[in-house]
Amino acid sequence: MPGKIRTVEEKVLFRKGTGGYLYYRIPGILPVRDALLLVLEARNSRLGDWGDIDILILRRERDGELSQVHRIGESTLPPDGTMRTYNNPVLIPDGERVHLIYHKNYERAFLITSLDDGKTWSEAREITESYRRFPYEWNVCATGPGHGIRTGTGRLVAPVWLALGEVSRDGMTRAHAPSVAGAIYSDDHGETWQAGALAQGLANGNETTVAETEDGKLLFNYRNTDECRRRALGLSCDGGESLESRWFCEELVDPRCFGSMVSTAEGILFANCEDAERRIHLTVKRSRDNGGSWEKVWEVDSVGGYPDIAEADGKVYLFYERQEGDEIGELVLAAGVWDREA
Template sequence: MGNTTPSRSKQGCMKEINKTTIFKQEEPQPGNCCCKTQVSYRIPALVYVNDEKTFLAFAEKRKTLSDTNAEAFVMRRGMLNEAQEVEWVIGHQLLSSASLPDHRSMNPCPVYERESKTLFLFFLCVPTKVSEYEQIRTNTCQGRLCYVTSKDAGNTWSQTTDLTEDVIGERIKEWAPFAVGPGHGVQMKSGRLIIPAYAYCYTGNPDCISCCCLMFSCFTPFALAFYSDDQGITWKAGKQMDVESCECQMAEIIDEEGKSTLYCNARTRLGYRTEALSYNSGADFGKVLSPNKLIETDSGCQGSVLSFLEQSDPPATWLLYSHPSDPKSRVDLGLYLNKTPLDSSGWSDQPLLILHRGPSAYSDLVEYEPGRFACLMECGIKHENEEIAFALFQLPEKKL
């Protein structure tokens, strides 16, 4: 079993963050004639089940790094001990029930329902070998909105429930590819469950049917939320944003008067992140924030966002955000802080700390105890998909 523990210097500054490898790319065996075939792991998602003091780390297991070679979800379990270290069970669990026949499972998105103590794992099912590009080229959506549940902190899982017809319905005819997350969902103070999502829509010339229009440049992703007010029994789809917003995560902001606002942070191709606010808990996102302070990396990369309660008087909600910090390439996974989360100008100009120096990509953040955080991240030495690693950390006091 491995263990991970947060570190802090006597002066309050973070030391080099200790990381534990959770999933590692497996190179082809010598003499393997398949050459490029290898087992790879991508798309991290993390959840902490407080009642069990247990972290569950999810990823896609793939034959190669390509999206079309995704096979199934894998999960590893880590238990937090009294010394504030995480002991990881050796080996991973294959989530065989989280699937549909002749489909591949993608974009794990877990959320824990606290009243019924039910863990939901939402995901996307796409027909085998059907790519995102193929769905855009044909202007058709072939994905299915699915979930499985666990009542025992991930030891056993239900069979897959397909929500596509009941929740998306006829709207799917307006979409090309869509997906959830990836990364964690949210349960709001009201009890509402939130699953972040996005869907591509055709935004080119409506009178043009030539090949030049059926390209990525003529399709734009717009974020939305799937939500439930009855502990996950029934679900609804919110309205999509009206600005570009792709892979996304959401967080609840509680102001000094106890008013709730749902915040969305989304990937774009614009050179900066889309940030938006919902005043009706995800039914729509009526306010897009500026001044677009959070930079995007090259053509974009997924990032994670998390709200937490700062122990002040009165208590205040702050936001954490993790994302590669270089504007040109996926390197140096940075952690950013916003102490005024309803105002996007409040983000720190530089990373509060670097979670991984070097190649890094997708990540997922959780707060497991007040003021204590964890991150599951794609990272490596030569390229960002060498492994998915886990780290515990606290915020550096001098920078708060």
């Protein structure tokens, strides 16, 4: 089995201050039959996660051509004092379908579907009620970010997080903590969604990623604010309806940032910034024992931010934020291949 991934492509796709937006964040990636689907938040606000934020969906063709296929948002309209934050898009594969879950103002959840590999999209359908089924009072809801999965049984699983945050004086924005992480799932191609297990005992569990293990279990990987500065992992034997175990992974150091996983023939891959304090050393690690242990296989960038990871056509792709000082300067697409001699 190969031991390392080497970079064969690195391209800046988005740069702050270009394309009519102040900056870009929250990348997601999903392979389809003849392209890569990319999704992100395009921000025209200095309010961080709040303000005028659009969601862009793009296709990257096999020849490298990049085209925008859909935009969710209203940020091109003159400001009128109301909040219009479109946030946390998550792409989910489903056979010949692709779904996208997103949110408005961190309080309403919507789903759109494509039947042609992301070229066109359906009208939005609200699914906020699925989040109300969790035994947790919340005023902030979000998916992922990153991507969801389709399991071997056909179940769709999307990681989510909920928060009961302090409301700002203007009454429009809310803190993202205290929070709890979990998942929603669908057994009918996204028509209905059920509330899955919440990870108990975590300090502000939130942005989560999930992968299916070789034996059909689900491995969840949670961001949290525990003092150990490690990722928390959880294992489910019933498709995310409950957790049979949860633990902190000593090998997965984390600066309290989003990280992403994907299942491959070479093992489960996990991408994050491998530092306890700063968003630096963007790294991919591999587990060949369903999350029990991890080895470094790809040093992607000396800096980083939020990444999303995918595999297609013999390559491992990472769509990620590149930090510049205290800001995200670029969104970068990197591709690597397994080095058979490493």
